[in-house]
Amino acid sequence: MNYHFAFDLDGTITKTEILPVIAKDLGIGRKMAILTRKTMNGEIPFDESFTRRVDMLKKIPISRVQQIISTIPLNLKLVTFLRSYKNRSYIVTQNLDVWIKPLVERIGIPYICSHANYEGDKLKGIRTILRKKEIHGKIKHPVVAIGEGYNDFEMMQDAAISIAYGGVHKPAPSLLEMVDYAIYDEKTLCQFLKQLL
Numbered sequence: 001m002n003y004h005f006a007f008d009l010d011g012t013i014t015k016t017e018i019l020p021v022i023a024k025d026l027g028i029g030r031k032m033a034i035l036t037r038k039t040m041n042g043e044i045p046f047d048e049s050f051t052r053r054v055d056m057l058k059k060i061p062i063s064r065v066q067q068i069i070s071t072i073p074l075n076l077k078l079v080t081f082l083r084s085y086k087n088r089s090y091i092v093t094q095n096l097d098v099w100i101k102p103l104v105e106r107i108g109i110p111y112i113c114s115h116a117n118y119e120g121d122k123l124k125g126i127r128t129i130l131r132k133k134e135i136h137g138k139i140k141h142p143v144v145a146i147g148e149g150y151n152d153f154e155m156m157q158d159a160a161i162s163i164a165y166g167g168v169h170k171p172a173p174s175l176l177e178m179v180d181y182a183i184y185d186e187k188t189l190c191q192f193l194k195q196l197l
Contacts, residue, residue: 062123
């Protein structure tokens with residue numbers, strides 16, 4: 001079967017969540033970490049949490065955020081898989097386009113994300129927040145969805161195969177209850193995905 005692969009970015013392709021890294025650089029890491037954890041566990045609605053987190057970070061220049069994101073380590077085996085099958089792989093993230101663009105363009109595959117209102121190097125706010133279920137109208141079926149947070153639930157519901165990836169941190173409990181597979185090692189995940197090709 002000709003599967004297409006939809007990968008979450010934060011904590012799946014990256015070895016850490018992106019917004020807490022930015023917040024730590026600003027000295028508000030603890031506050032951001034608490035908010036991020038509650039969001040990933042489904043305790044706070046994603047839209048509310050994301051808006052609050054963006055408000056915390058929008059005072060810093062976009063270029064500075066991009067610079068911080070460029071230092072975040074990646075799961076290199078997954079990146080190799082993505083690049084090897086870039087005609088069938090997508091990054092799906094609710095992070096803002098202006099923040100992640102250099103990172104995802106360096107990885108070199110198509111991406112679907114939230115969009116910012118900005119002027120020059122200044123972030124003014126959020127224009128649109130991606131609903132991850134929207135990918136099913138944008139990515140050719142059948143879809144294999146890979147992620148670990150509560151906000152990945154929507155893209156996994158209609159996926160042919162859903163995989164919770166716990167190589168960076170433990171997947172959200174509600175996600176584990178509904179996925180087809182849970183994989184906790186990057187090498188094992190890549191081996192499994194290659195079997196689907």
